Amino acid sequence: MRALRSSAAAAVAVIAAFTAVSGCAKKSDAKDSEAVKVTATDDACEVSKTSFPAGHVTLAIENKGSKVTEVYVYAPDDRIVTERENIGPGTKADITATIKAGSYEIACKPGMKGDGIRQKITVTGGGAQKKSDPELDKAVAEYRRYVQEQADESVAAAQKFADAVTSGDLDAAKKAYASSRTGWERTEPVAESFGDIDPKVDVREDGLEKDQKWTGWHRLEKSLWQDQKITDEDKALAGQLMKDLEDWRKRVGTAELTPTGMANGAKELLDEVYRNKITGEEERYSHTDLDDFAANVEGAEKAYGLLKPVAARHDAALVQELDKQFDAVKKALDGYREGDGFKAYDTVGQDDRKKLSDVVNALSEPLSKLAAAVAK
Incomplete structure (x- = not known):
């Protein structure tokens, strides 16, 4: 976001x-x-x-x-x-x-x-x-399929969330909230490239522009966790969220994708973690930041994995370092798993947040070099 x-x-x-x-x-x-x-x-x-x-x-x-x-x-x-x-x-x-x-x-x-x-x-x-590189062409094609799959799955998961809100079921809506965002978080740079969708579905209250109406996930998040109630306005907002996500799902197949764009997108996903998830800014009411964190890392690793064969030809040392750092981030995240998801982020102390920040930063630096390696 x-x-x-x-x-x-x-x-x-x-x-x-x-x-x-x-x-x-x-x-x-x-x-x-x-x-x-x-x-x-x-x-x-x-x-x-x-x-x-x-x-x-x-x-x-x-x-x-x-x-x-x-x-x-x-x-x-x-x-x-x-x-x-x-x-x-x-x-x-x-x-x-x-x-x-x-x-x-x-x-x-x-x-x-x-x-x-x-x-x-x-x-x-x-x-x-x-000259076109067949391996890179294949990587882009496979990533396009992945992005579309994530959008399709997100709309289905978000519908469960929206249905719970519409029916006034507070507990069910809370349970469905984090998983409704997974596909979006995995492919967020592609979704954001359109410009007009992200402000509708994923903006926080402090991110609103002048005269902008607050809609989307985080508006509903505030109602569910801070207000502890679902209003008629919230039910209407759930319907609007689905319309906006359906618009995203239909348009995502038209996104312009390139190998360097995939690499830069992976870096952007790590920036999302560093800027919003580590600080607790993203999910300030639900404290489901670690679920978003994991989805961002999964999306970044998917793009990297598809580009890895070409990057390995051009910069084997970089690939070795990226493999090492991705493993370190995933291992750090595993320590906070709880059931099918993760611990509430407000239970994670400052020392542990610092450790998470350090492993993300250690991955972010070599990941910033991936686009250049692919473009050689």
Whole structure:
């Protein structure tokens, strides 16, 4: 979930207490002559090139501002082409992405909120076309099937949740809540790429834009756990949630998927864990954060697993490290399993949260290099 608006400073403060924010953004490895440099400050977003060839593009980002920032590439319809979040002050990060010819905007978002400071760019069709890799084509095709399967399964699981809300069954709705979100959390970067669906179904109250009506999972979560009741409005919201999720299910097959996009999406899922789940921001009423955490990791590992054969050819050491760190994260999560799910996150102490933060950070750093390995 992309909502980190009015609580951005508070969330970042919590993250900083666990580990340095710069852990999510490492030293740039991009060659100066090849990369498009993006220099972000608190009031500017400078781009070294406003026109460059289509194909594999590396954005070498440096945050010279005082606030944590994020950088996006937007298509004309505000669809997210690629992104990188949690770039701390004084740190650098690279994004390797496959971008087609066309007009786009690069946005820097100081404080990780708002529409960002935007620069128009043009991607020309003059770049050398790299020969298609059958293994990567297969990976994309299999990932597309996986994303569609997760959407189909999510709609079915969410219907059970919505039916419980509509019938006024508080206990049944609570039991169905976490599992209704699993498929969404596994494939969230794809869902978010459409731009308009995420704010309807997965926004938190502090993430609302001016005059935006609060709908979706977290609005119902508040009713179920904080208010401890289901109103007629909640029943209507459950119906709206299903309409919005059905829209997502129908559209997900049209998402533009690329190998680098899959790799960057895996990194984004780890950022979701680091930014929202570790802090307890995501499921602040239900405390089902660990269920979301596990789904994010599962989705990231799926994308990585499909890209692994190609990444292993190009960077065997990276693959070895990723295997090790994925195993460490899963082992850490296993310690909090309870029945078919996980312990309530409000029962997890600060020391244990710090340990979880550390293993996520240890995976996030090498995972940020996957897109570059795939693009070689």
